[in-house]
Amino acid sequence: MLTLSSPISLHNALQNPRPAVRRRFTALNCKGIQLSVPSHCYTAGGDCTSGGVALKSVDVATLGNLCVDLVLNVPELPPASFLDRKAYMERLAASPPDKKYWEAGGNCNMAIAAKRLGLCCVTIGHVGNEIYGDFLLDVLHDEGIDTVGMNEDTDVVDSASASYETLLCWVLVDPLQRHGFCSRADFSKEPAFSWMSKLSREVKMAIRKSKILFCNGYGFDELSPSLIISALDYAVEVGTSVFFDPGPRGKSLSVGTPEQQRALGQFLTMSDVLLLTSDEAESLTGIGNPILAGQELLRKGMRTKWVIVKMGSKGSILISLSSISCAPAFKVNVIDTVGCGDSFVAAIAFGFIHNLPTVNTLAIANAVGAATAMGCGAGRNVANLEQVIELMRASNLNEDATFWNELLDDNLDAQQITFLSKTAINGSNNQLHRVALQKVVSESLCKLKSARIKGIVPS
Helix, strand or coil, X not given: CCCCCCCCCHHHHHHCCCCCCCCCCCHHHCHHHCCECCCCCCCCCCCECCCCEEXXXXXXXXXXXXXXXXXXXXXXXXXXXXXXXXHHHHHHHCCCCCHHHEEEEEHHHHHHHHHHCCCCEEEEECCCCCHHHHHHHHHHHHCCCEEEECCCCHHHXXXXXXXXXXXXXXXXXXXXXXXXXXXXXXXXXXXXXXXXXXXXXXXXXXXXXXXXXXXXXXXXXXCCHHHHHHHHHHXXXXXXEEEEECCCHHHHHHCCCHHHHHHHHHHHHHCCEEEEEHHXXXXXXXXXXXXXXXXXHHHHCCCCCEEEEECHHHEEEEECCCCEEEEECECCCCCCCCCHHHHHHHHHHHHHHCCCCHHHHHHHHHHHHHHHHCCCCCHHXXXXXXXHHHHHHHCCECCCHHHHHHHHHCCCCCCCEEEEECCCCCCCCCCEEEEEHHHHHHHHHHHHHHHHHCCCCCC
């Protein structure tokens, strides 16, 4: 990280892209969605026809939210007022940081974490034709992640205009290690790429070839609600499971324009998997108890299979129609929480695709999120497989008995609850089933190591 001062001007940076020939940003170069199974992706579940053509050759596709994080140490976080925040960001943009302080952000975090777990990933989105866009494509390419451009309507916008440029997110860290975020999307009533109006043929192919389409609330900063909903509808049509994490944007979308409210409601009812923090779950349901809030979201869903509530250092909960699984978090020395939630989602996708027991899926997700928190920043700094395996082997569980007892005592009249514990206690309660951490870790490590044995995940 660095301070606000920097000799580079934004104008010069954008007007002087690197001289190398730019990689084509289309589905035609995306190995993960060719009709034959790509060599660098493994296809979980064996979704192939008798002729060896993969129906779902991509594990995870992310929609939108491709940005470059610019990470800065600042004496204080941005002011609260709209005009003051805008002036603050304009001062930042006048002297962008050196390239060593750039990092892939947004949905790149999820894609990189998923790839490092052995999943085949494609990112769908827009990046501009400047140095930031080149940087983002290079990072994803180096991580083995394919990219599909949403460039169907480029004829309606000048490629040199600000509305075509790669979205930048300023990640600001104050002396107390608190984070603030701002981008040009925060100061516009229209999405950053409002000129996009429809899904291209290549984007539809990427969605059709993917087992999971991941969307989050930040996608609404870039893409219109109607375009995002068209991706959701198409995913449902072609049998691609939809993961949705509303994030902090969920609250503003719930009171936003009628179109935003309808889009949020459609995602909450039509997604296969919902992922929220306990605060976000309460905001959307008005229910403070995370299990009851999750059950309410599940009840309202038409296709919802899992609702997952993230509770930071306490752990996480997975609510399905038939059961509730709870997993305390792992104890780690937290350095930076940026990217933890994105990494967590990647591991949930891993468990979903491989049909793992839900408590095992939560344990892996908690470990991936915790391993990311031990590093600094997101993007290429998210957890790698070796860190996750080492953390799970240590089995240092933050089992807050008081917290969990109070939470579970309120919900023991519900369906069976599976609880990840340091020790298994047989027969403690007919509805509360404690599963020993050692057993879950042993099973999970076996599954994780299989990816490394196949030679698809770097150590």
